[in-house]
Amino acid sequence: MSHSSNPQPRALATWLLAVALLVGVIVGIGGITRLTESGLSITEWKPVTGTLPPLNEAQWQVEFEAYQQIGEFQQVAGPQGMTLADYKFIYFWEWFHRLLGRVIGLAFALPLAWFWLRGAIPAGYKPRLLALLALGGLQGALGWLMVRSGLNTQMTDVSHFWLSAHLVTALFTLGGLIWTARDLLHLHAESSAAAxxxxxxxxxxxxxxxxxxxxxxxxxxxxxxxxxxxxxxxxxxxxxxxxxxxxxxxxxxxxxxxxxxxxxxxxxxxxxxxxxxxxxxxxxxxxxxxxxxxxxxxxxxxxxxxxxxxxxxxxxxxxxxxxxxxxxxxxxxxxxxxxxxxxxxx
The missing domain is CATH 1.20.120 (Four Helix Bundle (Hemerythrin (Met), subunit A))
Known part of the structure; x- marks a missing residue:
């Protein structure tokens, strides 16, 4: 049950700008992941258990052997003499990229729930904030579809179509966060301001x-x-x-x-x-x-x-x-x- 309405547009704007900053960071990490050929290093999507990296050599070997089954290793990394140490390097960037995605999801969903329950969301903004939350979920799904497109013995990289969908959706989400934050700042300055x-x-x-x-x-x-x-x-x-x-x-x-x-x-x-x-x-x-x-x-x-x-x-x-x-x-x-x-x- 929510508290009585107490709109806090400036607090909401600050929160959205902080999330936008995190999205900018993950775009950079995504660039590192792509340029270091790290994107296919983790061959499964484990929303909960995947939060932790391998914790011992046996677990590392399992992950490395799974990577060895795909075309990127068989046609590129393997012939170049990739070692377990090399694999750990590319695994880190993909793991960190996914971890940061989870952090951004929580950084958006948990404050959204708190603001909602406090009655702090101004009239008309709840649908837009839910749409931004849905975009975040879509971004995660597109990320996995992108990775999955390269998990076979024929491909040596992900589909550039899925990659573009993943990246452009992230940037669209970033623009939506900025736009909504600006609307809220206008509302803070002038209580009658329309979007x-x-x-x-x-x-x-x-x-x-x-x-x-x-x-x-x-x-x-x-x-x-x-x-x-x-x-x-x-x-x-x-x-x-x-x-x-x-x-x-x-x-x-x-x-x-x-x-x-x-x-x-x-x-x-x-x-x-x-x-x-x-x-x-x-x-x-x-x-x-x-x-x-x-x-x-x-x-x-x-x-x-x-x-x-x-x-x-x-x-x-x-x-x-x-x-x-x-x-x-x-x-x-x-x-x-x-x-x-x-x-x-x-």
Whole structure:
């Protein structure tokens, strides 16, 4: 039985921003997991018992032997001479990634229940918070489906489609957390403030950014970052030699050279849209949001070029993914400000 209604929008916003920070961290850990080829190291999903890693050598051998049954070990890691010590290294990153996912789930679900029982959730926000909780559950399910796609003797990696679904859902959740936190902060400042609307400009910008994020996820899943280590040309050419023999659709969804090229140059379409959104956000009275958007995409471009020219150096690639998450957060912030201003003026 809940207590009498006592809305606490600022406390809720602080909580959601803390969860958003955790989501940003797990995006970075996910990047490390992918780049160290750790994602297939744990071949089972054990929601409860999987919280603990192997505790003795016998348990480690069981896990290692299970990993040896899949294509990644048989075709890549095994021929390269992987030892048990090597396996423990990749196991750690996948285990830590899954553990942090559980922590985020608890960090969202338990405070949500507490705020709910205290009557602290403002009117109209319960469905949105439940939707964010459902997105978190979906994210976990997509993560396991992604891993399962690579647990066979034919594959040496996970499906880039499942990887993109896993990553983009995480970033969508991050944007939802930021948007909702901003709405709650507006409500704290003005008790009659209505939730922001998604303006046409923000919608177009978010669609363009979504395409860029999807391309980036496919590039990551296909290891297409290695298609070229030069900038701006690829192998001395402006346009890459794409494989069209299996059809246009296959080329646009599987060809590493074409996807690498598209991810490079669609970025500038995204930049143009983000500049317009940031300027409108500044005009709506939120200069910090504009600065955050400009800073995020500027750093992201530099990191992207550096990642390419260093042959996908691990820490640069991870930083590129983390700043991508920061860019999503900044874009959601700016879009919310613009939508709130338009709603207030309507």
């Amino acid at each position: 922001a609307r998604l303006s046409p400009l923000a919608l177009v910008t978010l669609v363009i950014l979504f395409i860029q994020l999807l391309l980036g996820a496919w590039v990551a899943g296909l290891n297409a970052g290695h298609a070229s280590d030069t900038w701006p040309l690829m192998s001395g050419q402006l346009l890459p030699q794409a494989g069209w023999d299996r059809g246009v659709l296959h080329a646009f969804t599987h060809d590493p050279f074409l996807l690498h090229w598209l991810h490079r140059w669609w970025a500038w379409v995204a930049v143009a849209a983000l500049v317009v959104l940031a300027r409108h956000s500044k005009a709506a009275g939120d200069r910090p949001a504009s600065v955050m958007v400009h800073s995020a995409f500027g750093i992201q471009i530099i990191l992207g070029i550096a990642t390419v020219m260093t042959g996908v150096a691990l820490w640069l690639a991870v930083a590129h993914q983390v700043v991508g998450a920061l860019l999503v957060a900044a874009t959601a912030w700016a879009a919310n400000r613009l939508g709130w201003r338009q709603r207030a003026g309507s």
